[in-house]
Amino acid sequence: MPDMPSDLVRHALEEDGAWSDITTLSTVAQEQQAQASIIARQAGVIAGLAVAIETFRMLDERIAVELLVQDGAVVQPGQALAHLSGSARSLLGAERVALNFLGHLSGIATVTARCVRAIEGTQARILDTRKTTPGLRSLEKQAVRAGGGQNHRFNLSDGVLIKDNHIQAAGGIPQAVAAARRLAPHLLKIEVECETQEDVQEALDAGADVILLDNMHVEQMRSAVELVHHSASGVLIEASGNIGTDPTRLAAVAATGVDFISLGALTHSAPNFDVSLEFA
Numbered sequence: 318m319p320d321m322p323s324d325l326v327r328h329a330l331e332e333d334g335a336w337s338d339i340t341t342l343s344t345v346a347q348e349q350q351a352q353a354s355i356i357a358r359q360a361g362v363i364a365g366l367a368v369a370i371e372t373f374r375m376l377d378e379r380i381a382v383e384l385l386v387q388d389g390a391v392v393q394p395g396q397a398l399a400h401l402s403g404s405a406r407s408l409l410g411a412e413r414v415a416l417n418f419l420g421h422l423s424g425i426a427t428v429t430a431r432c433v434r435a436i437e438g439t440q441a442r443i444l445d446t447r448k449t450t451p452g453l454r455s456l457e458k459q460a461v462r463a464g465g466g467q468n469h470r471f472n473l474s475d476g477v478l479i480k481d482n483h484i485q486a487a488g489g490i491p492q493a494v495a496a497a498r499r500l501a502p503h504l505l506k507i508e509v510e511c512e513t514q515e516d517v518q519e520a521l522d523a524g525a526d527v528i529l530l531d532n533m534h535v536e537q538m539r540s541a542v543e544l545v546h547h548s549a550s551g552v553l554i555e556a557s558g559n560i561g562t563d564p565t566r567l568a569a570v571a572a573t574g575v576d577f578i579s580l581g582a583l584t585h586s587a588p589n590f591d592v593s594l595e596f597a
Contacts, residue, residue, distance in 0.1 A: 322368070322452075322455065322456065323371070323375070325452055325453070326368065326371055326372050326375050326414075326418075327375060329372070329414045329417070329418075330372065330375060330376060330410075330411065330414055333413060333414050335376055335410040335411055335414065336376070336410070338406070338409065338410045341405075341406050341409045341410060342406070345405050345406050345409065346405075347404075347406065349404070349405040349406070350402070350403065350404065350405060351402070351403070351404070351405035351408055351596055351597070352400065352401070352402045352596070352597040353400070353401050353402070353408050353594050353595060353596045353597060354397045354398075354399065354400050354401070354594070354595050354597070355369070355397065355398045355399045355401070355415075355416075355419070355592060355593070355594055356395065356396070356397055356398065356592065356593050356594075356595050357392045357393065357394060357395070357396045357397075357398055357590075357591070357592055358394055358395075358591035358592060358593055359394050359590065359591045360391075360392065360393050360394060361391070361392065361423060361424075361426070361427035361430075361590050362389065362390070362391055362392075362423065362426040362427045362429070362430045362463060362464050362465075363386055363387075363388055363389070363390045363392055363398060363419075363423050363426065363463070363590075364388045364389070364422040364423050364425060364426035364459065364460035364463035364464065365388070365418050365419045365421070365422030365423060365456065365459075365460060366384060366386070366387070366388055366398065366399065366419065367388070368418045368419075368422070368456060369399075369415040369416070369418050369419040370382050370384070370399070370415075372411050372414050372415040372418060373401060373403075373407070373408065373411045373415055375411075376407050376410050376411040377403060377404055377407030377410075377411070379403050379404065379407075380401055380402070380403035380404070380407055380408065381401065381402045381403055382399055382400070382401050383399060383400040383401075384398075384399050385397050385398055385399055385400070386398050386399075388426070388459075388460075388463040389426070389463040389464075389465075391430075398419075398592070401594075405596075408594070408596075412594045415594075416592050416593070416594060418456070419590070419592050420589045420590045420591065420592050421453075421587075421589060421590075422456055422457065422459075422460040422463075422590075423460070423590035423592065424587040424588050424589045424590040425457055425460035425461060425464065425583055425584055425587040426460045426461070426463040426464035426590075427464065427587070427590055428464070428562055428582070428583055428586075428587040428588070429443060429445075429460070429461050429463075429464025429465060429466040429583050430464040430465050431562065431564065432464075432466070432562050432564075432567055432578075432580060432583070433464065433465040433466060434564070435564035435565075435567040435568050435571075436567055436568060436570075436571035436578065439568075439571035439572060440571075440574070440576060441556075441570070441571035441575050441576060441577060441578050442466075442467050442576065442577050442578070443465070443466040443467065443577075443578055443580065443583075444466065444467050444468065444469045444555070444577050444578065444579040444580070445457070445458055445461040445466060445467075445468055445469055445579070445580065445581075445583050445584055446469055446557070446579050446580065446581040446583075446584070447469070447470060447472070447473075448581035448584055448585045449584045449585070450584070450585075454471065454472075455471075457584045458471065458584075460584075461583055461584070464583075466583065467577075469579055476505055476506055476508065477497045477501050477505055477506070477507040477508060478508045478510070478529070479493045479494065479497060479507065479508065479509045479510060479525075480510045481510060481512070481531075484509075484510075489519075490509060490516060490519040490520055490523055491519060491522070491523045493509070493523075494507060494509060494520070494523035494524060494525055495523065498524070506526035506527055506553075507524075507525055507526050507527070508525065508526065508527035508528070508529055508555070509523070509525040509527070509528060509529065510529045510531045511528055511529060511530060511531060511541070512531050512532060512533070514537075514540060514541060514544060517530075517541050517544055517545065518544065518548070521544075521545065521548045521549050521552065525552065526551075526552065526553065527552065527553045527554070527555060528541070528545055528552060528553070528554050528555070529555045529556075529557055529579075530554065530555065530556045530557070530558075530575065531557055531558045532557075532558035532559055533556070533558070535569050535570060535573060538556055538570065538573040538575065539573040539574070541554070542554055542573050542574040542575060546574070553576045553577070554574070554575045554576050554577070555575065555576065555577040555578070555579055556570050556573070556575045556577070556578050556579070557578070557579040557580075560578060560580060560582075561580070561582055562580065562582050562583070562586075
């Protein structure tokens with residue numbers, strides 16, 4: 318996995334006291350070896366296997382691993398994801414941290430896959446947002462991709478997204494877009510957040526590359542999409558703002574003709590995916 322966050326893994330192990338697990342040190346002999354399997358306890362999509370395995374190996378590099386699936390795999394309850402063997406103390410010491418990573422990231426992938434399925438047959442694509450857990454953004458965005466979604470900006474330097482407070486500070490949409498054009502590299506698209514039809518028209522007139530329809534109901538979105546399609550060629554449309562992950566709602570939003578649906582809920586509200594470590 319690219320950009321393996323070794324410092325993050327080490328910090329998580331230290332936080333959990335993995336090198337001084339008093340229960341394991343007092344009940345399990347130092348020389349005892351064990352075999353274990355990581356088991357899915359529900360149906361869903363897997364993400365985070367690499368960081369979970371890195372967690373075990375950071376505690377003890379001698380742990381042997383056999384991966385049975387890869388990130389992005391659809392799994393069923395009771396399915397084994399990996400076999401591990403090595404020091405019983407090491408397996409127990411890393412267990413909770415490894416499963417925390419795997420459960421959290423697989424939860425994101427599972428929710429993302431459900432949202433992607435909800436809009437099949439439309440031109441829309443599911444995007445994440447920057448509403449991520451501090452320190453976990455890279456992993457969480459990889460989990461979105463494992464679930465079939467796509468990534469929005471990774472950070473603030475990746476693109477111009479003019480939101481309501483930028484518009485207020487700049488004195489209006491035309492002023493904000495003009496200022497962005499003067500400073501932003503020519504390869505960066507300029508996206509403008511719009512709450513009304515009037516905002517959409519102003520953003521189009523100012524030369525925005527992408528229109529973000531913020532907190533609009535479905536009929537407002539449909540009218541805004543028609544306005545964009547009649548007014549400009551090549552301008553992309555994103556829907557965002559309290560859309561949620563309900564399949565019926567997502568299908569209705571996608572049917573308006575938007576190009577993207579961005580969902581903070583993919584990363585900030587995904588339920589944990591149930592996985593366990595079972596000794597043989």
